[in-house]
Amino acid sequence: MAKITLSTLAHSYLDNPKSDDDYALKPIDHIWEDGAAYALLGPSGCGKTTLLNIISGLLKPSSGKILFDDFDVTDNDTSTRNIAQVFQFPVVYDTMTVKENLAFPLKNRGLDADYIEKRVSEIAKMISLDDILDKKTNGLTADVKQKISLGRGLVREDVNAILFDEPLTVIDPKMKWELRTQLKAIHQKLGHTMIYVTHDQTEALTFADKVIVMSDGEVVQIGTPTELFEKPEHTFVGYFIGSPGMNIIPAKVNGHKAIIGDHEIILNDTYGKLDGKVELGIRPEFIKFSDDPNALPITINRIEDVGHYKIARTRFQNHDINIIINEGDDFSKDMHGIIFDTEKINIYENDWRVDP
Amino acid sequence: MKKTQNQKAWFMVLPVLILVAFSAIIPMMTVVNYSVQDTFGNNEFFWVGLEWFEEVLHSERIHDALWRQILFTVIILAIEIPLGIFMALHMPKKNGLWTSICLVVVALPLLIPWNVVGTIWQIFGRIDIGLLGYTLDQLGISYNYTQDTFDAWFTIIIMDVWHWTSLVLLLSYAGLRSIPDAYYQAAKIDQASRWSVFRYIELPKMKGVLIIAILLRFMDSFMIYTEPFVVTGGGPGNATTFLSIDLVKMAIGQFDLGPAAAFSLIYFLVILLVSWVFYTTMVNMDKENE
Structure with a gap:
């Protein structure tokens, strides 16, 4: 677990960005406090996923630095950052059973078999996968697969942060509520730093302590759900949050x-x-x-x-x-x-x- | 209520039946016809039953050809499949000019007609004017594919690998390209090793196309004729006489139409059987996983 600091971080997918418009992510300074639950909210294409991938190291920022507990990790690759990330579409290893899937991140770190066994069954219970642990993963429904992806994200105890990239998009509404509530409960229990990317305001507002609203590669407001509702700092926040939005x-x-x-x-x-x-x-x-x-x-x-x-x-x-x-x-x-x-x-x- | 039955729809499949009859059934029946009869010329045939089949099944010459054939197929599969996968893994992943160039270059051997491939390698391996043969000779390595069994096999196997690995590569590459990025990203997040990525992501996703690749390469290599015929003519001695080459010798060279026909039918059934066994096991393996 760690405090994550972004220092004038910016990213462009072009080799030679000229104007501001070439940046998918405009310079941002932000500190993600250890153990807090954040939501990154914004319309599609506003740079949320870019920011997330930079934090996990899947993407190298064009400029700026990223620090874990004051330790510069900008040039470290994903596997050394010890970050968990859950993607929009479920990723499961089809040839493995549910159990093997959950154990995979732990096995890769060479942890003790007894510990893995214990930890996997703990997490499986938490997200109610314990009755299908020995099933092969192909042929399972999308929401079960996504649960497995979530489980793989949660299984490492010492992870620096858990990032969610619109993880509930493919889940049907009833399961969505259930999973979201479970996630919130898990956050309170495990106390990991969690960053949850979404374009769904209800999801953001129910999940997070603090919501970061992005528009066009820029952070327009960071605040609690109440602040976003009562005092939107930018007209964009005003009409993006609320249904219908602000007049x-x-x-x-x-x-x-x-x-x-x-x-x-x-x-x-x-x-x-x-x-x-x-x-x-x-x-x-x-x-x-x-x-x-x-x-x-x-x-x-x-x-x-x-x-x-x-x-x-x-x-x-x-x-x-x-x-x-x-x-x-x-x-x-x-x-x-x-x-x-x-x-x-x-x-x-x-x-x-x-x-x- | 009685349902009226209208059988006229059967006429709709008639054109296909006629086409298949002319393209496959009638020619094959001629072969069947030859395989159960003998002739002394003058278009006079008489019935011999299964005699030819018995002769073929007990012929040592054909047994030898079959073993050579199996050895050849096993060797080229053992080289081409892993090599094709390995090369596919190292192809550029992004779309672009470089990718297109790579694809065209690797696909080139596939576009060359069989007998031209044979001729290319026949010349390539000659000690007097061929680049390969001359170089090896100058390096002091004794190499002569017309006289040495090992050299003949070596040349033919390298030739087949050169000609067909691209097919495995292209199919594997197509399989690899269909893997969404998220899988690789997830693997990085899970701190998977390169080998784990291959074992748990790439290989399972390539399985479908690999089945096709193995099947195609099996059938093709089991029927190989033109290239070894052009390069070695089946020699030295009978060292590279594979089933097809032997069959042609028997049918055209010796004009033993009866045994040759019986041989063809057995040959055909063997390929059909092996392909079927192969395919069903692979598909069943797939189902068990679910």
């Missing part, structure tokens, strides 16, 4: 007033002078319908019923505004005004959040 509305901000179109909203905080593109961000959860004549006048386009709540797709002048209507909320179809919960408003300048 981002162009606005003029003047002191403690925000002007949207010709409508004025009084803010809780006072802002200094803002340049460039200024926007107001408010989550659909924090908007209420109202009869108040001073409310923001909107037209309702349609109402979507998602089961335990409804989503109102509305329009104010040229801007789409989504609103979540919870059961028991005051709402009727002829309400044509909305009120923002001013405490939950964030103001963005050139896509980045401004502190009041």
Whole structure:
């Protein structure tokens, strides 16, 4: 186990990267604390897997350093880093039994047979593979195979970190919940540093203590699930997290007033002078319908019923505004005004959040 | 309710039947015809039953040819299969110009007609003008494939390896290329040795194509005729007279059509049988794994 430090780490798949756009991973400085559970969240192609492969050593970074406990491992190859990684698609050694699969990483390190036996049965029990240990692995279903891959990742006790690269993509929804809960439990039990890559926000938010949101090869925010929800540092985080995402509305901000179109909203905080593109961000959860004549006048386009709540797709002048209507909320179809919960408003300048 | 039966669909397979009849069944029946009759010329044939078959099965000459044939096939399989796999493992893995060049170069021998291959090696091995023969001779190594049994075998085996290893290589390479990167990455993560990667990832994934490669090389080498015929003509003596060469000598050289026909049929059945046994064992091995 180790603390992992990334120091101005960057990577480009091109030999001679010229502009910023050539980088799959833009320079990043970050410390992964020992024993924490992290999620790397972002859309496909944002550099998550690149970052993961650099940590495990499958990929050499174009520049920057990576340290394990202050020890530079940038040039060390994967096998000496002692990192476990679980891939998106299950990788099992088909000619081996489930047991042999789980024992493989331990055997390769030349560990004692008795210990291997003990450790394998321990892990097998943990991820409930113990009743099929002697089965051959080909012919098993995808989710069992992925469990085996997970097991191979967990089997080494002294591993520096366990990396998961969207490991639940091929698993069906019911098993997904089960495995995710198991993973969380295993993390609490074993205390390994875990980094979990995903593009699924629910997965990220339920698994991790800290979520790292990436976009376009860049880390846009690192924070707890609550922070990501209430104070997205970047408009991208705002609309990527949440379903539907945050409403981002162009606005003029003047002191403690925000002007949207010709409508004025009084803010809780006072802002200094803002340049460039200024926007107001408010989550659909924090908007209420109202009869108040001073409310923001909107037209309702349609109402979507998602089961335990409804989503109102509305329009104010040229801007789409989504609103979540919870059961028991005051709402009727002829309400044509909305009120923002001013405490939950964030103001963005050139896509980045401004502190009041 | 009675289901009406319409047998007209059988006519649909008629063209195939006719084609197969002309391409395989009728020619083969001629051979069967010869194998159970004898003639004194003038197109007069009389029935001899299984006499020719008995003669062939007890012929020492054919036994010898069969042993030579088996030895030859075993040797070339033992060289070509591991060598082909080894070379495939060292082919460039990424797509690109270099890969294309490598593929074309290794595939070249496969494109050369059999008798040309034979001629190339016949000349290559000559002491007076052949590069191989001349070099060996100048190095003081006595080498003469027309007189020495070992040298003749050596030349023919090297020739076959040169001609056909590429086939094994190409098939293995195709098998290797179909392995997703994640397997190699996982192996690195699991700290597997190079040998383990080969044993537990590459070999199992290549198994399907290797079965085909072994089968093809077995059938082909068991029927080999042209190349050794061009290089050594079956000599020195009968040292490189394999089954096909012997068969042709018998049928065309001595004009013993009856025994030759019986010989052909036995030959055909042996190849069929061995291939079948071979294939079913391999496939069963595959199933047991599941």
